[in-house]
Amino acid sequence: MALSQELNLLMLGGTSSIGKIIISNLSTSYNIRATHRYQNALKEFPERTEWISLDLENEESIMTFLERTSLIPYDIIINLIGELSGLSHDSSLRSISSYFQTHISNHSFLIEKLFAIHSKRNFSFINVSSRAVIYGSNDLYYSEAKSAIHGLTKSLAKRYENSRCVNLIPGLLKDSNMYSSMSRDVREDHVRRAGGVLMDVNQFALIIVELLDKLMSGNVDFDSKVDILIGPQYK
Numbered sequence: 547m548a549l550s551q552e553l554n555l556l557m558l559g560g561t562s563s564i565g566k567i568i569i570s571n572l573s574t575s576y577n578i579r580a581t582h583r584y585q586n587a588l589k590e591f592p593e594r595t596e597w598i599s600l601d602l603e604n605e606e607s608i609m610t611f612l613e614r615t616s617l618i619p620y621d622i623i624i625n626l627i628g629e630l631s632g633l634s635h636d637s638s639l640r641s642i643s644s645y646f647q648t649h650i651s652n653h654s655f656l657i658e659k660l661f662a663i664h665s666k667r668n669f670s671f672i673n674v675s676s677r678a679v680i681y682g683s684n685d686l687y688y689s690e691a692k693s694a695i696h697g698l699t700k701s702l703a704k705r706y707e708n709s710r711c712v713n714l715i716p717g718l719l720k721d722s723n724m725y726s727s728m729s730r731d732v733r734e735d736h737v738r739r740a741g742g743v744l745m746d747v748n749q750f751a752l753i754i755v756e757l758l759d760k761l762m763s764g765n766v767d768f769d770s771k772v773d774i775l776i777g778p779q780y781k
Contacts, residue, residue, distance in 0.1 A: 553577065553729040554618055558656075559626035560597070563722045564674065567751035568624070569595055572758070579618070581611070584761040601650045602627065612656070616663045622758060623660060625673045625695070627653060630724060631687035642687060654698050657760045661702050661709065670710040670761045672754065673699040675773075681781050684732075696773075703772050704724070710761060714754070716776040736780075745777035 553576045557565055560580025569578055573594050581600035598614060601607040630646045661671070661735035676683075676692040683689040685717055696713050718725060718736045725733060725744075753776060 553621045555579070555622045555624065555758075556615060556618075556620045556660075557581065557626065558600070559623045559628070560595070561769070562626045563747045564751050564754070565626050567748055568754055571755045576622075576781055579615070593670070602648045603654065605652070608652060612659050612663065615660070616723075619667050620664055620669050621667075622670045622672070623664075624754070624760065625657065625671070628674070628676065628692060628695075630685050630727060633685075633687050635686075645687055646691065649772070650694045653691075653695055658700060658702065661706050665706055665709070666709050668710070670712070670758075671699065671702070672712050672757065672761075673754070674713060674754075675699075675713040675715045677715060677779065679713075680715065680779075700772050706748060711772055712757070712761075713773045714757075715775055716745060716750050717778050717780060718744055719750050719777075720744040722747045726777070739780040740778040743778060750776060 555572065555576040555578050557578065559565060559576075560569065560583050560585075563578075565580060569580065574576060578594070579596045579598055582597050583599070583601055584629075594688040598611060599607065600611045626703075627649075629649065631649075633641055633645060640729070657671075657673075673695060675696045676689075678685075678689040679693045679696045699711050699713050703709070717740055718728075718733075728736075
């Protein structure tokens with residue numbers, strides 16, 4: 547990918563399984579800044595990556611992050627943040643509220659402020675969504691949280707018409723952190739419903755890399771493609 551070193555990319559959730567592959571493929575093509583929550587997760591990444599601490603559970607961390615990122619004009623922002631709730635039907639209201647506070651309220655606040663800060667620049671925003679926003683999920687609260695950010699992205703596409711917004715909607719990704727956290731029975735059920743084949747993390751990450759090339763060359767129709775389905779789609 548022959549791109550200028552002047553292109554700046556901000557990755558939210560850079561230490562995710564998808565983030566690792568994207569960074570490895572783009573570290574010589576973009577100036578990459580990525581978020582981390584735990585310092586010890588950074589050992590396996592290219593040295594050129596600049597890491598910024600971000601804890602969505604902590605308001606002070608969010609505000610510090612926004613202040614720091616306001617100083618750099620970003621061409622692309624990729625949102626990889628997402629986490630299964632681990633909550634069941636008998637979870638306490640406090641536990642549910644805490645999860646929603648982090649993954650809906652705080653997450654939405656962060657994204658909207660990033661748009662406001664960079665609104666005068668024609669940047670691209672890629673949100674890695676989930677099949678759960680279309681088909682639902684056994685994890686009710688994860689599905690709700692993902693749907694909230696998915697809807698926010700579509701709304702921001704209307705408010706900030708000079709920005710280019712995409713919701714990428716994959717099925718379960720083989721070898722992802724989420725895949726690894728699931729029981730064998732749940733994974734096998736996904737494979738069965740997907741027709742026997744799941745897309746893996748590497749395939750999906752390379753699709754994002756290819757999409758970035760199209761975004762920078764203006765080869766994506768954003769009037770009709772805010773939502774893009776990726777890989778096997780199944781109920």
